[in-house]
Amino acid sequence: MIKAQSLVKCFGDFTALSSLDTEIHAGSIYGLVGSNGSGKSTFLRLASGVYMPDGGQVTVAGEPVYENIAVKERIFFVADDLYFLPQSTLEEMATFYKQIYRRFSDTKYKKLCTIFPLDPRQKLGTFSKGMKRQAALLLALSCEPDLLLLDEAFDGLDPVMRGAVKKLLSDDIASREMTVVITSHNLRELEDLCDHVGLLHQGKILFERELDELKLGFCKVHAAFPQGMDDAALAGLNVMQAVRTGSLVTLVVRGNSAEASDYLLRQGAVFAEGVPLTLEEVFIHEMEAVGYDYNNILF
Numbered sequence: 001m002i003k004a005q006s007l008v009k010c011f012g013d014f015t016a017l018s019s020l021d022t023e024i025h026a027g028s029i030y031g032l033v034g035s036n037g038s039g040k041s042t043f044l045r046l047a048s049g050v051y052m053p054d055g056g057q058v059t060v061a062g063e064p065v066y067e068n069i070a071v072k073e074r075i076f077f078v079a080d081d082l083y084f085l086p087q088s089t090l091e092e093m094a095t096f097y098k099q100i101y102r103r104f105s106d107t108k109y110k111k112l113c114t115i116f117p118l119d120p121r122q123k124l125g126t127f128s129k130g131m132k133r134q135a136a137l138l139l140a141l142s143c144e145p146d147l148l149l150l151d152e153a154f155d156g157l158d159p160v161m162r163g164a165v166k167k168l169l170s171d172d173i174a175s176r177e178m179t180v181v182i183t184s185h186n187l188r189e190l191e192d193l194c195d196h197v198g199l200l201h202q203g204k205i206l207f208e209r210e211l212d213e214l215k216l217g218f219c220k221v222h223a224a225f226p227q228g229m230d231d232a233a234l235a236g237l238n239v240m241q242a243v244r245t246g247s248l249v250t251l252v253v254r255g256n257s258a259e260a261s262d263y264l265l266r267q268g269a270v271f272a273e274g275v276p277l278t279l280e281e282v283f284i285h286e287m288e289a290v291g292y293d294y295n296n297i298l299f
């Protein structure tokens with residue numbers, strides 16, 4: 001759906017994106033993580049046609065985006081600094097978007113008005129931060145875009161609303177193959193939402209993975225060795241990290257948790273059990289494996 005090739009964006013002498021390459025497939029929900037200033041918003045502005053690339057190219061559905069009205073009509077960009085027409089209400093913004101997005105769905109708008117607890121006739125300027133974010137998402141989903149670009153979309157949403165938005169996004173991805181790109185500086189926020197995650201660092205994609213593949217690559221196992229454990233007992237495993245607390249050992253292992261547990265039981269463990277790794281833990285180990293220190297990059 002989105003293809004960026006050697007994409008460059010400069011602001012004066014400063015290069016915000018330097019030769020960025022990525023490919024985001026239709027129907028996926030792609031989490032773009034990176035620290036403050038890494039270039040996430042700049043990438044979304046290029047992918048939505050707000051900015052013109054200074055080098056390389058970005059295409060959506062095979063078409064360059066900048067000044068391409070036909071493609072832009074298929075894209076909705078919810079920026080981190082939300083913009084509504086001055087003094088407007090939700091209802092008025094819906095009328096405004098209806099003129100721009102031919103696919104705007106009244107049925108969807110009405111349905112979403114029953115899900116988001118917002119007064120369509122209240123001035124948006126009087127909404128709280130979270131309510132404004134809800135209004136922006138409601139309008140975005142009503143436009144039924146093929147590509148939804150969300151910059152820090154969960155900023156200000158409470159956990160209940162976050163769950164509701166997650167469900168709404170998943171429904172649209174499943175029913176009409178919408179593609180979603182969502183940025184965040186916090187991996188934990190994207191954990192249960194995305195199927196692909198890319199890490200942006202100093203204007204380049206440093207690391208990009210499918211989440212299932214990422215999670216399948218590693219496992220964490222707790223095992224108990226009451227008689228003590230010889231390091232040789234771990235020789236048959238590809239151990240990334242081992243932490244011992246008395247007779248308990250916690251291992252992060254490359255591979256499958258059932259196989260690792262069986263192996264440890266054969267080595268004399270009285271108990272061995274796989275536990276899920278968080279996305280953050282997986283990232284830490286995957287990045288270490290390719291020579292980067294996660295803590296220097298994300299936090």
Ligand SMILES: Nc1ncnc2c1ncn2[C@@H]1O[C@H](COP(=O)(O)OP(=O)(O)OP(=O)(O)O)[C@@H](O)[C@H]1O
Binds near residue numbers: 034039080
């Ligand atoms: N209009 C602009 N003029 C000059 N510099 C800019 C402009 N927009 C972005 N930059 C610079 O480009 C870099 C990337 O900014 P960007 O907003 O894309 O980062 P980000 O990853 O979205 O950050 P954050 O998580 O803080 O929102 C930053 O160093 C920023 O100062």
